[in-house]
Amino acid sequence: MTDPALIRVLLIDDQELVRAGFRIILESEPGIEVVGEGENGEIAIRLARELHPDVICMDVQMAGMDGLEATRMITSDDGIAAHVLVLTTFNREDYLFTALKAGASGFLLKNASPEELVHAVQVLARGDALLSPDVTRQVIERARDAVPRATAAQEPMRPVHGAPPDRPARSSAMFDVSGEGLSHRRGHPAIVELTDREREVLHLLAGGLSNAEIARRLYLGEATVKTHVSKVLMKLNLRDRIQAVIFAYEHGLANPDASPRTSP
Structure with missing residues (x-):
């Protein structure tokens, strides 16, 4: 019988040696089980449906269907509940933003330490999102650069009353993080x-602050901050903190002149 406490991981990489290394690292950690592996996107989709993993470690460049297209299909499939951690050798912005737009919940370079890989899998299994500090900085700076400074400074935000929209698919396609500019939909219902406190928390999330940093800034307990973050995501129909950062800049809920901060 499967232990429900185990984090089930699927490894997708076209290099068998890389998969073997990841398997050794992850299975050395109590509470993590590698349930399958494959070498391309088509296999990733099939095994995700068959094995029901919690986290999929996904390479980008693979023969056949690449990891970015596989991520898009997996996150838009209501029958798959797995969170995708994109792992790549290349620190390229186009990979990063395409992966986020496809619905990935985490992005990690393959030169990360074994401890960072284990931590990333654990974070995604909890339903949170994870980016390395350098990657977080890129996301925030791209969002900041996409907001016209004069508009953000001069145009007040006017809340539009109305019923919340239906929950979107887990894919983040509604957010333009492809480099073509954000859409500035300030009237999101x-x-x-x-609440005022939730807006404060969202503002600080947009600066890349962790829950612990927000707690110190607002003189709150970390558990209280976590509750506020969860409520923000629920009310705005957002999947994770990454989408919250982008949402804040799209809708004028962040200061584009603020220096970006990165989570530890």
């Missing part, structure tokens, strides 16, 4: 549902 769910914004009015946020």
